[in-house]
Amino acid sequence: MSVKIAKLEIENVxxxxxxxxxxxxxxxxxxxxxxxxxxxxxxxxxxWGLGGNRYRPSQPARDGSAVPPYLHIVLSNGLIVERKGKNSDLKVIDPNGEKAGQQLLDSFVEELAIDLPKFMQSTNKEKAAILLRIIGVGDRLQQLEKAEQEVYNRRHAIGQIADQKAKFAKEQLFFPDAPKEPISASELIQQQQAILARNGENQRKRQQQAQIQAAYDNQSREIERIKAMLLEAESKFAQLGGDLYTANMDAIDLQDESTAELEANIQQIDEINRKVRANLDKDKAETDASDYRQQYEVLTGEINAVRQQKSELLENADLPLEGLSVEEGELVYMGKCWDNMSGSQQLKVSTAIVRKLKPQCGFILLDKLEQMDMATLRDFGAWLEQEGLQAIATRVSTGEECSIIIEDGYVAGQEGVMIQQPPGEIDPGEGWGTAPSPSWKAGEF
Structure with a gap:
């Protein structure tokens, strides 16, 4: 059962x-x-009364008062907390009349419930860490965020390499007339030597043809000179005629191959190979860029999977407020980070988280509630009632939404009353002497 404030009396503070x-x-x-x-x-x-001397005002006594400060707080669990006398010493009495102290109060009074600005002024990371701690998923979420960051860093590096490769490939020149592979000077020389050898064979055949032609001519003259040997010469002449025909036919089809292209390639081999290497570099850069892009997409899938696990972890967690979550280590409410929330949203989020910190503390103190309009104020009050949470708040207003109005240190309509009675005087009781009863009812506006 959460502890709340049942009654409160304050004088000269x-x-x-x-x-x-x-x-x-x-x-x-x-x-x-x-x-x-x-x-x-x-x-x-x-x-000060519930949180101890660390919340003691620097000047607790009211200016001009000869009577020391007095605090009397009755809690719903029956404890009575008092501070009175010259030193405003703490006195805590339990329902059985036994004395207790600050340690007992600290066991159920949440520090941030009486000092909400401390939570609201903490960093976004600190707020998120508090929420994750109280819903019990901080360690697991931290592991997932670490895994996500590692994959993200790897993907970022891969993406940079892919961009560099793509940029390099784009800047490289391409030579469509260059061969696919670098060429070798020795291979070109071998091809040249083979052509020269074939050309040498052609030259030998030409020489042979010339020799046969000369022999034929000699034999023709020999026929005229040696009539007597006509038959023998004619026979030999006929044979030579056949040989000549064959030689002529071979000579007609002969054609020398040009080595000009090979000689030009040999002279330009460095330039050709430069173009080939440039084309190969461009192809490799494009291939590498494509490979890295594929790795990038795979890592993107891993990041999305980790983020899905984080989302499911928070969705299944016992969050203190609907619409509240943690994204990238920061509080998010209704899709908005802390610095984009309205003042009323920040108050509501802070109240919900602080309540979750120590559920046995059933109250919270809120200052400057004027940042909420009437509709928001009504919704906030309804939410507090639904949560069973007691909120004691201040608001610069004298409207009907106020439970009580403070004027010059008194409740309006009860001016001049005293809580601590001088010796010999009778306590006027609940009616506060002649002071009129307030027309408001706590919690209604």
Whole structure:
């Protein structure tokens, strides 16, 4: 069962002269009034009474008062907390009349419930860390975020390499007339030598043809000179005629091959190979860029999988407020980061998280509630009642939404009353002597 504030009496603390409040059990108790009337002094008094001397105001006694500060807080669990006397010493009495101290109060009073600005002024990372700790997923989420960051860093590096490769490939010149592979000078020389050898064979055949032609001519002259040997010469002549025919036929089809192209290639081999290497570099860069892009897409899938695990982890967690989550290590409410939330949203988120920190603390102190309009205020009050949470808040206003109005250190309509009675005087009781009863009902506006 959460502990709440049942009754509150304050006298001569900061701007408060004498105030008695019975906050509504659940929902909003709004302490209204103009500036510098003592509204915030009531919250400071509660923080001092329940939070200990670390919340003691630097000047707790009201200016001009001869009577020391007095605090009397009755809690729903029956504990009575008092600070009174010259030194404002703490006195905690349990329902059985036994004395207790600050350690007992600390066991159920959440520090941030009486010092909400401490939470609201913390960094975004600190707020998120508190939420993750109280819903019990901080360690697992940290592991997932670490894994996501590692994959993200790898993907980032791969993406940079892919971009560099693509840029390099784009900047490379391409020579469509260059061969696919670099050429070798020795291979060209071998081809040249083979052609020269074939040309040499052609030259030998030409020489042979010339020799046969000369022999034929000699034999023709020999026929004229040696008539007597005509038959023998004619026979030999006929044979030579056949040989000549064959030689002529061979000579007609002969054609020498040109080595000009090979000689030019030999002379330009360095330039050709430069173009080939450039084309190969461009092809490799394009292939590498494509490979790295594929790796990038694979890593993107891994990142999305980790993010899905994070999302499912938070969706299944017992979050204190619908629409509240953590993204990239920061609080997010209704899709908005802390610095983009409205002031009222920040108050609601802070209240929900602080309540979750120590559920046995059933109250929270809220200052400057004027940043909420009436509709938001009603919704906030309804949410508090639904959560069974008691909120004691201040608001610069004297409207009907206020549970009580503070004027010059008193509850309006109860001016001049005293809580601590001088010796010999009778306590006027709940009616506060002749002071009129307030027309408001706590928690309604």
């Amino acid at each position: 900061k701007r408060v002269k004498a105030v008695k409040v019975e906050p509504t059990t659940s929902g909003l108790t709004i302490i209204g009034g103009n500036n510098e009337q003592g509204k915030s002094s009531i919250l400071d008094s509660i923080a």
